[in-house]
Amino acid sequence: MQALTTNKPRVPWRRREKRRYKRSAAEKAVLKEKRQAHCISYSSALQAARNVVFHEAEKLHAQFSGHSVQYYYEEIMQHSCIAQSSRGINRWNTFCRQEVKRINDERAPSIAPLKAAQCAHRIAERWNSMSKSEQEDATQAAVKDLEDHREMKKLAIRNVPLEAFHDCQRSVQAIDREARALNARTGVEIIFIATRSTTDHFNQPHIFQTSHATDFFDACFKVSAVDVALRLEAFSIAGIQELAAAPERVSRMYYHNFDHHITAKYHIIVENWPLSKFCCPGDINSRTEISVLKSAWDSGATRFHKLSDTEFEKWEEEYFQAALHNRNENEGEDRGLQNTIPTASTQSSVPSNDDDSPSTSSLTPDSQSQVAPSHQRTVPIAAINVITAANGNAMHVPKKARKERSDKGVKRGPRKRMNAPANDTVLHWRHPSPNASANTPLHPHIVSVL
Structure with missing residues (x-):
């Protein structure tokens, strides 16, 4: 049974010497003309051969007339080019391989090695002069070596990409x-x-x-x-x-808020972005930067990377902490702005069950509790590395600016009621007596005058 896998390591078996010769401009021009002439002559000869084949297809069509001329033409051309069988190992091949290797080892390193066809005649003379037993003895160890060599060439893993x-x-x-x-x-x-x-x-x-x-x-x-x-x-x-x-397909690419639209949803980040700014290629005005970006994607240096479950859990925690930090900063700014505005005195009155002596209470600015302005957090938040530059550092992800509030920067104080009395009088609406019915109209009652 033919083997389908092997554990043998791949080793070199050819001898090659690189010979470099720098041609002059005139020599290059002559070679160019020669290649062009060869291309033209080869194309014409190939077309003539095709015409011959097509002529034979016409003969088949005239003889059988069961199909079109094109069908017979394809029938003629569609012969398998894959070898159906391979030649088995014999002792002559083994002996020839062994002798060619010995001859090349005896030659000087600077001399080009010989091929089997160049010295096969000499080797055949020696092979024919040997008896059958001598041939078996000479190739006993080399047969196994040739079998391993063929298996290595066919199945061994490539070492060079x-x-x-x-x-x-x-x-x-x-x-x-x-x-x-x-x-x-x-x-x-x-x-x-x-x-x-x-x-x-x-x-x-x-x-x-x-x-x-x-x-x-x-x-x-x-x-x-x-x-x-x-x-x-x-x-x-x-x-x-x-x-x-991935259970979902990414239907659209987002460059603004990439972490929210892509990473949070599909668990995908971008590695080794070659430019200094992460943006849509249509927003790049430099042809050089476009070429650099295309080469980076084509070579695989810049690529998308899908986070594993562990990596995404870590990223999600950092994303949540950063969002919480930004929210606390915004709330701290709002509270700090409110605390800088002077507040007026506040009065509160609670109706009493006693008609004659209503209970009142008032607060003055001196007795009012002051709220200390909040301070921004100084604890650093871990970087959310959804876009990495070529040097491995995190890049800034462009954010879409939110619409500013219409009252941004306007000082906000206590609101006044519509149609309220003067600031020095506080009115309390109550029934004239505790036993009054629900249909009894309410009357204003002055409870505090400053």
């Missing part, structure tokens, strides 16, 4: 070609999603989908395949706590 990127690109392109051909031949509906599993890789989410598969996601799940791919990528990288498990 760039190699993983190119490997992924070549593989998904081959799968796309085969899936497109299969859909054209049989009408099978296919959706293929490939995402990276670590942030060290460079691959973006890759999606291949046929027309009906696209309509299926839009009609049944109310999301696009792109959203599914992004959630799959987030789940593969960060797990269920991240964007993959």
